[in-house]
Amino acid sequence: MAMATNAKLSPATGDILLMVGTVKGAFIFLSDRRRGDFKMSGPHFAGQSVWSAAFIGNGAPRIVVGNKSNHWGAMVSWSDDFGATWNEPTEGNIKFPKGSGESLNAVWALEAATALGPEVVLAGVDPAAMFRSEDRGETFRLNEALFNHSDRPKWNPGFGGLCLHSILVHPQEPKRMYAAISSGGIYRTDDGGDSWTACVNGLRVHPDVPGATLCPHKLRFDAENPSRMYLQNHPGVYRTDNEARSWVTIENGLPSDFGFPMVAHPRRGGSIYTFPLISDEFRVPRDGSPRVWRSRDAGASWEALGKGLPDREGFFTVLRDAFSADTLDPVGLYFGTRGGQLYGSNDEGESWRAIAEFLPPILCVKTAIVD
């Protein structure tokens, strides 16, 4: 794979898109399904941070992003022509109620929730809340039940803020959804968001003292069994087999229990990927040797995948939303670093190469196949 070149994008059906949000803008990468040669466009929203992105297909392609100006605020913007032009809402489209005392800091998660409807987009934000759009990301409405949850006074912002970063919608029973909050916990609704229940039985907290707040970092469904999920927690890596009613630790075999992302194979149940860092106190790969770790048995055992990654002097961090899989066969994996490198694998993680090396610090990497 050659290094990406900057170009106007002309996607065709079946092409793969990488939507990369950084602290200085968004970059869009496009390749045909061979993934040999990525073209890049960007920066979009130059000078703004782009925390989240999603692709809405259904015959009318749209990219939505959560962009933030440190001066002028955060919002959701969209492009219907793969980034050639952008629509920024005249008035803010994610707002907390007047009198609530809260104001939007950043949009951490955007998910095209097709199980809920072809036009539905869900947003997770800082301060922790979920918003729902019925019009492909143009306007949003607050989920009041989670915003007013009785646990809210116990939630605590981490270094990154008080963010709702993971939103999972059960593919067959879409009234069942999960939301993960740092630091706050994991919440499940079985009634489409009218009520939410904490699902943290078995998780340990950081710091591990009574009364401290739980800090999940990234939550993903198993590809074949949505009762099963995987979690990179602040301390610990976990699996649930019963819709988050209880959690078991699966970190045995990993070099550490700390990290941010968790990625699941899109088709093969039990196959997951993490990017371990040394510890909460030192958030870099062990020995300066970054490795993706894979389990193919739902966390019972792990193997390091590092071909093509630095063997030494690789002290970069991968943030929770900066690691994604595509849906091609074999699956492609992509992660972005706080050092501005974008790595890709065309062979399910066996080998890696840089797609871009000198981007601004990367906040999110999302993939989509153009339909």
Added chain:
Amino acid sequence: MRVHIPSALRRWTGGRDVVELPLAADMRMTAAEVIDALAREHPGIRDRVLDEQGELRRHVNIFIDGENARFAGGLKARVGADSEMWIHPALSGGAHD
């Protein structure tokens, strides 16, 4: 009075760098009322200057006749018919630059 618009917000004023708001000679307004009046003509301005609770965004400054409004009553700072008001991105820097 005249409101000076920073370059980043001129897309919301049709490219104008100054917007004139006619005020009677003896009339006074608050900075908040100026932003309201400005936003009636140019609705993209309000949410970029103020957050949803109506507070001036942390990294936005308003200067009125050469004085930072933060030290002159904030959004309650007063302007008159001859006032010049600047909306300006704060010169902020730090960890995430």
